[in-house]
Amino acid sequence: MRTEHDALGSRQIEDKYYYGIQTQRALENFSISGTTIADIPSYIDSLLQIKKAAAIANHRVAxxxxEQLSAIVLAADEFIHSHKVVQFPLDIYQGGGGTSTNMNVNEVLANRANEILTGKKGYESVHPNTHINMCQSTNDVIPSAMKITAHRMLGDLEKALLRFAADLGHKQVEFADVVKLGRTCLQDALPLTLGQQFSGYRSAFERSARHVAEVRSHCLELPMGGTAIGTEFGTFPGYKEAFYQALSKNTGINFQPEPNFFDGLQNADFWISVSAALKTTASLLNKLASDLRLMGSGPRSGLAEVKLPAVQPGSSIMPGKVNPVIPEMAIQVYFRVLGNDLSITRACxxxxxxxxxxxxxxxCFSESSRLLIECLPLFSEKCLGKLIANQESCAQSAESSLALSTVIATLFDYKTASDVAKKAEQDGKSIHQVVVESGLLSLEQASELLDPKVLTSPELFHGLYRGKLHV
Known part of the structure; x- marks a missing residue:
């Protein structure tokens, strides 16, 4: 054990830990959720990179x-590469704007740097506040580390979205010739191909990837250098420029200072924009998952347009039942992202x-990002990859739809088409049967113009309409 002191008194710390008294107090005050700062992907590494760059900058301005620089850099590199999670045990829920987190990192680096220089933990040669936190404040360190962390996580999400969109593109090609019935307001509408439907999904996720990339680009502007309230008080001449040069060199990412440090520290609306990108992605995932549940419903009394792969038995009492469990998992991810979005909005x-x-x-950001990053490839593997189109069921629904009367409205007028649809409904006949029996179209004309495949392509329909079948 060793004893550390602060303005409130003293605490004994087990000597195996590099953190100090302020971390110990935070452990006593905030351990409520079971989620620690080390559980946030890349967050500790982001903080360590900031401390390393600050040390380099402070050395550069004399x-x-x-020796202090060498020890601090070595200590930072050790923890970056070793991920000693036990040294960063603080609960993510904490008061003080992240002061406990900042001091946790400061204490760990100071104790390790002293150990490197003197052979024992302590703050004689390197102090957590005086040296590790030099030219910094919790108020610029924490939001900067958050942005660096977000830049990494959003990059992973962008990649996942692009891969997911590519997988949807493969299904678009696979289903290009599968004609099915479109539905609006859950009622029969005009036909389209299953490939066309999946092209809409693909396009939406590509757009989502662009949205994520756009908000990610704003993570490159950091408030580091603003110190406590944006005035830069406590920094040395040349520190800010040296810091950003060191951070960019060490990370390979071109980080820059925010144009207005007061704005950067006062306002957190940036995170509302980030959360909106996550919420948009989750909403699209929910739409796709919900559609697949409907399209795969049945298999004998539902839409039965697609067959979702069976990944597990669906009932403890009904043999043979298979549930759409992967889409249902994805929908719950959406619900969670929505909840996190509300928390982020209020917290901003x-x-x-x-x-x-x-x-x-x-x-909240980290949880939403991780859920989406993990869910998208799993959805592809367990659902999209082995999704099968029920071509027979799709064709039957498309051919029997009363919405084919839209062709008659186009060729004649709306009233004629309405009469045809009404008679087909009353007599239990198809639109094809009614228009032939009524003499509106010949059998040949009806067979070609009312072919659902023709209605999925304006070029095909226009070619027939303007050609020999013009009426």
Whole structure:
């Protein structure tokens, strides 16, 4: 055990831990959720990269000695590459705008740097506040680390979305010739191909990937250098420029200072935009999953347009029942993202010169991102990849639809088409049968113009309409 002191007193710390008294107090105060700051992908690494770049910058402006710099950089690199999760145990829910998290990292690096220089933990040669936190404040460190973390996670989400869109594109090609009945307001509408329907899904997820990429680009602007409230007080001349040079060199990413540090520290509306991109993605996933549940309903008394792959038995009492469990999982992801979006929106309200709810913002953002990053490839593997079109059922529904009367409205007028649809409904006949029996079209004309496949392509229909079958 070793004893550490602060303004409130002292605490004994097990010597196997590199963190210190402020981390210990935070453990006593905030351990409620079971989710720690180390559970957020890349968050600790982002904080360590910031501390490493700050040390390099402070050395460059002659505020930090050679040995101190060497020890701090070595300590940071060790933890970046070793992921000693036990050293960063704080609950993600914490008051103080993330001060506990910032001090956790400061203490870990200071104790390890001292150990490197002196052979023992302590703060004689490197102090957590004086040296590790030099030219910094929790208020610029935490939001900057959040943005670096988000840049990495949104990059992973963008890749997942592009792969998912490509998988939808494969199904679009596979289903190109499967004609089915379109539905609006859950009622029969004009026919389209299953491939055309999937082209809509593909296009939407490609658009979502572009949306994610756009908000990700704004993660490159950081408030580092603003210190406590945006005035840059506490920094040395040349520090800010040196910091961004070091951070960009070390990460290979061109980070820049935000145009207005006061804005960067006061306002968190950026995270509403990020959350909106996640919510949009989740909403599209929900739409696709919900559609597949409907299209795969049955198999004998539902739409039965597609057959979802069976991945597990569907009932503990009904043999042979298979449930759409993968789409249902995805829909629940959507619900969770919606809840996180509301929490992020409220947490972005803040007050005066600082937003102190950033830990919650990060937790909600991270959870939504991880759920989507994990769900998309699983959805492709377990559902999309082995999805089968029921061509016979699709064709039967398309050919029997009263919506084919739209062809008659196009060729004649709406009243004539309405009469045809009404008679077909009353007599239990198809539109094809009624128009031939009534003499509106010959058998040849009806067979060609009322072919559902023709209605899926304006070029095919226009060619027939303007050619020999013009009426």
């Amino acid at each position: 505020a930090l000695g050679d 309200e803040g007050e005066l010169e600082l937003n102190v709810w950033e830990s919650l913002i990060l937790n």
